[in-house]
Amino acid sequence: MSDQRFAKPIRMLHSLLAICMLTQLAIGELMDVPEVEAPPSAGLSWIVPAFAHEGHHQAIPGAPVEATLGFEVHEFLGLTVAALILIRLLLAMTSLPGANWRELTPWASAAGRSQLGLEIRTQMAGWKQGKLASPEDGEAVARSVHGLILLSGLIMGVTGVILFFGWSTTAPQTELIELVASTHEVVVGGLEALLGAHILAVILHQRQGHHILDRIKPTD
Numbered sequence: 001m002s003d004q005r006f007a008k009p010i011r012m013l014h015s016l017l018a019i020c021m022l023t024q025l026a027i028g029e030l031m032d033v034p035e036v037e038a039p040p041s042a043g044l045s046w047i048v049p050a051f052a053h054e055g056h057h058q059a060i061p062g063a064p065v066e067a068t069l070g071f072e073v074h075e076f077l078g079l080t081v082a083a084l085i086l087i088r089l090l091l092a093m094t095s096l097p098g099a100n101w102r103e104l105t106p107w108a109s110a111a112g113r114s115q116l117g118l119e120i121r122t123q124m125a126g127w128k129q130g131k132l133a134s135p136e137d138g139e140a141v142a143r144s145v146h147g148l149i150l151l152s153g154l155i156m157g158v159t160g161v162i163l164f165f166g167w168s169t170t171a172p173q174t175e176l177i178e179l180v181a182s183t184h185e186v187v188v189g190g191l192e193a194l195l196g197a198h199i200l201a202v203i204l205h206q207r208q209g210h211h212i213l214d215r216i217k218p219t220d
């Protein structure tokens with residue numbers, strides 16, 4: 001893969017995913033969530049404020065809480081991102097250049113795991129100084145990050161779709177929906193860290209003249 005470009009559908013999907021996902025993450029952090037406050041219960045009362053966004057609460061008891069524009073955009077952009085990730089996962093079943101799931105999960109094979117170990121041992125000292133090895137010297141770490149980004153994106157999509165159908169604006173959430181919402185909130189932290197590492201790695205590679213953007217840009 002090191003000398004090849006990603007297949008055209010992967011490159012186009014990457015641009016769409018990058019735009020939609022970064023916008024979605026920004027909206028998700030800034031929006032108000034419409035929710036009906038549950039009566040305080042001794043066991044769970046500390047969890048909800050710890051994970052939930054600043055809520056947009058019920059003004060009149062019994063009336064539905066009005067959804068904010070930010071929340072509505074988040075819902076529909078979320079369904080779009082989930083569909084794009086689904087298409088990417090379908091492409092992972094093909095042998096298009098750079099597309100197959102094996103490229104995204106080096107840890108799943110013994111050879112991939114030893115390549116990962118080798119890269120970590122030989123490249124760690126450089127990473128600490130902000131220097132990244134050329135892609136020709138191995139890409140198992142980078143591909144693992146790509147795989148983990150898509151895996152966390154998938155978890156965000158699945159939990160988001162459940163919330164889309166299960167989130168109530170007229171009553172406190174059920175315990176199941178609270179659990180799904182907490183998973184959605186915890187996984188987004190990991191996804192943001194992975195994307196931060198991904199974008200930082202791209203900047204460092206480009207500065208070192210590795211021209212990796214040429215492999216993923218959507219135009220020919």
Ligand code: HEM
Nearest residue numbers: 010014017018021022098146149150199202212213215216
């Ligand atoms: C400013 C934002 C971004 C830039 C500049 C960027 C850049 C890149 C580059 C240069 C590659 C190719 C790496 C290589 O040569 O091996 C790549 C691959 C990849 N990026 Fe990004 N990326 C960005 C945002 C994102 C986002 C938001 C996602 C979330 C889905 C993402 C997921 C991936 C994945 C999964 C791959 C591997 C290609 C694939 O298997 O689909 N990137 N990115």
